[in-house]
Amino acid sequence: MLSRLVLTDYRNHAATTIAAAPGFVVLAGDNGAGKTNVLEAVSLLAPGRGLRRAALPAIARSDGPGGFGVAATLVSGDEVATGTLAAAPERRIVRINGATATANALAERLSILWLTPAMDRLFVEPASERRRFLDRLVLALAPGHAHHAARYEAAMRQRNRLLADDVPADPTWLAALEAAMAEHGAAIVAARRGAVDALNERLADAPGGFARAGLAIDGGEDDDLARRLGEGRRRDAAAGRTLAGPHRSDLIVTHLDKAQAAAISSTGEQKALLFGIVLAHAALVADRTGRPPVLLLDEVAAHLDPQRRTALFDVLSGVGQVWMTGTEPALFAGLPADAVQLRVDGGEIVAL
Template sequence: MISRLALTDFRNHRDTLIKPAAGFNLLTGPNGAGKTNILEAISLLSPGRGLRRAALRTMARSDGAGGFAIAARLEDGSEVGVGTQANAPDRRVVRINGANASASALAERIAILWLTPAMDRLFLEGATGRRAFLDRLTLALEPEHARNASLYEQAMRERNRLLSEEERPDPAWLDGLELRMAEAGHALHDARVRTVAALDGAGAGDDDFPAARLALEGFDGDDLARALAEGRRRDAAAGRTLAGPHRSDLAVTYAAKGQAAADCSTGEQKALLLGLVLAHANKVSEARGLDPVLLLDEVAAHLDPARRAALYTRLEGRGQVFMTGTEAALFDAVDDAARFTVRGGALVRD
């Protein structure tokens, strides 16, 4: 858990310090005050592009020096931080206990998962969002997943570049890249399969957070190196790689109804999503002996009062939770919490 968080020149936060509670942390204030910015800052303490998936250069405060810094002290006393510098606004610098580190190393220190209003359409839109969601679930269970994903993406970008050149690339060089893709890709796929198996049937099985059946589609885990070698001409014509775990999709079904999540009501989709997050938090606790930090942006505003109260009950005692809302009344059913008001990039503990 995070015991101290400091933001410097991040979004609209010039110099914000927060000492969160071990349980519920409630951030309220008007739209545009900077509540979600705090959640985004926390999300950047994990591999990837954060909950908004924004470009790093857009995160620095507009009237600041050009870079930003996010520093956190964890409950074990270790310190992690990420940021950028004015002369390299697109390069993320990661530090752990004062030393430079890789972004993937962050996953070994802290597990972070989030839900945002944009994810309410997770089951309706393309596979990219569902794949990213599954990868965050997997990362929290298996921190090395970030390294395998990075190796796979790097090798695939290089292969695509070579295939796009007019001059025919060296087959031996392509063989090497495809072997790297296959090794990292199979590890990536196998980790996703384990996560899907662990969460299949997840949920409380009631109307508040119904159980979900999960399946991984789009890539069957067959010999990837062979498929890549045989598909070079096809991929060159398409301008991209058409086979591999980057084509996978997460299929979700409302278990009790046998109905695809995409065909469920908006409320049912939200309940399925929350059920997955709650079940995943339990799995992370069991597998790693730590509770993931949960970031729930405007989650209460999209639930009826009964389901809202049920959510707070389920979250109690599950570790550190950050929730945002425009109205403090949305959290009246939360008994024990640290409550903060956010206005204009400034934060005050109530």
């Protein structure tokens, strides 16, 4: 969990400090007050570009010095560590207990998953969005997944540039890049498959109240990827991109109780499916790693009646640290008494 979060020159937060606690952390305030900015800052402690996928320069406070900082005190059992993320202005710098670390190092100490209103259309968006969602699930179970994904993408970008060049590329160099893609691609496929299999076991016994999801991976798996890439150079050069590999796969979600694709389920059913996946994943991460993930839930209670909100809070209790946002404090009236409830107003934080 995060026991303390400090934002410096982060979007509309000039200098914000939040003392958190196990369980619920609630951020209430008007639209545009800076609630989601706090969740985004936490999400950047995980590998990747955070819940908004924003470029680093866009995150820095508009009238600030040009960079920004996020510092978090992490508590796991008896271990306490300080993780910091800084951008100055376009380079991501990570430190753990003051020592410079790799961009993915915090994933070994902290698992983070989020749901935002923008994800409501996950099942009807392009496959790339579902792959990104799946990879976040995988990363919480296998932190090394980020390494393999980064190496795979780097090799693929180099291969694509060579194939697009007017000068014929060195076949030996192409073969080396394709071998690297095959090696890291196999690790990506294995990690994804393992996560999906484990989640399906959890989802089969999911508690009532949420639609049960079934997960499958479509495409992208190839036992001889290096050979296929070698044979497909002319095709890929003409297409301007690589047409084989795990970057072409899709996460297929089925509403098990109706035996129908999530993409054709109702909006409410899609939300329930997505939430059920996140809850199953949180329980799985807690069992596998001994440390529940931090859940970031943006505006999840906004459209629920009081009875359903209470049911939601009951389900979330005990799954780890849960950060939630909403426009009205009344939305969170059913939370336990020890929940941290804060008001956000123009980048300022006050206790409710």
